[in-house]
Amino acid sequence: MVTTRHILIVDDDPIFTAVAESVIRSAGCHRTSVAADGREGLALLAAAEPPVDVVLLDLNMPNLDGLAYLRALGERGYRGAVIISSGESGAIVDAARQLGRMLGLQVCGALGKPLRREAFLAELAACEAALCETAAAAESLAAPQAVQGEIVPHFQPQIALGDGRLVGLEALVRLKTPDGRLLGPPAVFHAGVRDADLPMLTLSIADRAMAEAARWRAEGHGRRLSINLDARTLDAAGFQTDLLRLVERHGLEPGSVVFELTETALPKSLTGLVEQLTRMRMAGFGLSLDDYGTGTANYALLRLCPFSELKIDKSIVQSAALDRVSRLFLMSSVAMASDLGMEVVAEGVETREQLTMVEAAGVSIVQGFIYSPAVRADLAFPKSTWSFEPMRSTG
Structure with missing residues (x-):
């Protein structure tokens, strides 16, 4: 209609x-x-x-x-x-x-x-x-600030452009209310959540996501798992140790887990952040600089921290098809990441025009609605094939 x-x-x-x-x-x-x-x-x-x-x-x-x-x-x-x-x-x-x-x-x-x-x-x-x-x-x-419900991870596929393989999945948190509705991050990370609550909330989300990854692996579908990590959680004592315990408990290796760092609010100590992120890489975790191209601090973080992946923000991807400055930024970012030996993921790809553009820029992994929205864990792996084709798009 x-x-x-x-x-x-x-x-x-x-x-x-x-x-x-x-x-x-x-x-x-x-x-x-x-x-x-x-x-x-x-x-x-x-x-x-x-x-x-x-x-x-x-x-x-x-x-x-x-x-x-x-x-x-x-x-x-x-x-x-x-x-x-x-x-x-x-x-x-x-x-x-x-x-x-x-x-x-x-x-x-x-x-x-x-x-x-x-x-x-x-x-x-x-x-x-x-x-x-x-x-x-x-x-x-508009949902109430403290909606009751169960935290349920959904997963969005990350697709290799070369052959359409499913190479990873990003855990995106949803809140399932008692009446069955699914609400996005604002309902989970509501205004009542204090900075002190973030480590336990993040560990709870990681626990659920890793449990699903372990189940996939037992079924023969081992793929890397990406989990969002608010930089403020790294101020918590013992947080990295807790992550390692989770990985061990679920029978995963640190190398199969990528933490996507967001810079919405940085910790009080930048030196502490650099130290903690370096320790995470030493432990074997992958580390992605999320939302690249949107913030003032992420270039400085890229210089200081040992990231293994650069994730180009969807606003850059979607505007690059029309805006030559965004297009040049995309191309230069991919070239820089390649020189640094980093993987590059383009998120928010929705149209064939955007897909063609990021492929021409040298992006190796794509995430976005053109392939799939975030889905329930039981739908993350198609039954008939392990490769993905772009969905039809008007773009």
Whole structure:
């Protein structure tokens, strides 16, 4: 069933708006509103009923241009999607798109002029996917801060690009509520969880994930297991010893477990972090620098710590198909990791275009919806084949 959306066209070119309205009508029973400049567009946005879901925005307009409109959207906390439509140069459009994202907006794409029907429909489909994802995330975030339930790991396959082999799985935590709902990380790592609680929570998640890995291994499906590790847990006394005990209890080797370090909040002592991570590598664990390309500290961590893997953040992967700066960053990161003898994983790959791009950049392992979402442990290994083919994608 196609969701009806309210689409606001903000453009001073009447021919463009007429064509856009015609294409929107052909795409389904969507509602459209039209504004000839930014000021009128803001007025329509404020009075819109139902609220505006998608803004199709020109950049060069009288009274209030597209850049000022983006800033106004950010200041108003607009949660819908934005498509930039402009005849300006690619560099200007890219800069506007980055500005929108810096303002916290969902800028789903950009279109040139004149408007091409197929390109516009593809961008509308991208907006629909983004709006559905935002709604799901909002529902999860709106859950009570201390939801009761059972922590259940799901697993997302990591696929070797060369031959489609399943080489590893990342444990992604879910909370199963008494009524059977599955909630994501916000419900597990809620505001009531103190830093002091993180080590025990992490050990509990690792215990459950390793138990599943041990069961797979007993069935002849040994693969490496990746587990997220908040850097703050490394402040806890004896944490590394506890991890080693877990591995031994489940009959695994440290080399079959990769810990993905996130830098959302670093420990108080950077020297302590370097020491603990070096000890983990000495113990034989794999160590991945997660979300690479999003934080200010991860380049410094890469210099200081003995990581075995670099994990390119999905925001880089997904923007590189359209943004040459992100594309160059991706290529240089892969080249650097290769020179350092590190494995490279690209996460968040969703379209064939993104898959082709990361393969051309030299990425060896891919993780993302194009192959599989995170699934229950009993579904992690397909019954008929051990190789994966990309799922159909519109990208």
